[in-house]
Amino acid sequence: MKPVYHDLIIRPIVTEKTHRMMEHQTYTFEVHQNANKVEIRKAIEAVFKVKVERVATINVHPKPKRRGMFIGKTRAWKKAMVTLAEGQRIEFFEGANA
Numbered sequence: 001m002k003p004v005y006h007d008l009i010i011r012p013i014v015t016e017k018t019h020r021m022m023e024h025q026t027y028t029f030e031v032h033q034n035a036n037k038v039e040i041r042k043a044i045e046a047v048f049k050v051k052v053e054r055v056a057t058i059n060v061h062p063k064p065k066r067r068g069m070f071i072g073k074t075r076a077w078k079k080a081m082v083t084l085a086e087g088q089r090i091e092f093f094e095g096a097n098a
Contacts, residue, residue, distance in 0.1 A: 005043035008035045012092055013079065025084040031057070033078050040080045051085040 010030040018028040031040055037055040044052050057080050062073035084090070 005046045008032045008039055008043040009047060010077075014092065021081070025086070025088060027082050027084070027090055029080050029082065031078050031080045033059075033076070035078065035080075037080075040082070044082050048090045050088040050090060052082055053085050054083040056081045056083075 008031055010032065013028040013030055021028065029040075029044075031043075035043075037057060040055050040057070041052045044050065044055075057078060060077050060079055062076045065072050065074055
């Protein structure tokens, strides 16, 4: 069975901090909770056609939240910070500056 790489990468995370990191070829993604570094590397290389040098993963734990008398938690998710080889780029906003 062929691996489905599009299911591993959920969405890119674009904040002010990650936007600054993009200048240094480091991109941040929300990934599937059960994905490991090797699978994430293969998925990024296959989907975006780039060469990945390094993958760092972080498990983001749920935080307690309250809405009046109701108590709950945010969801748990996994974040992957992917460093690309020199000269490689991923274009998220193609044509946005046009």
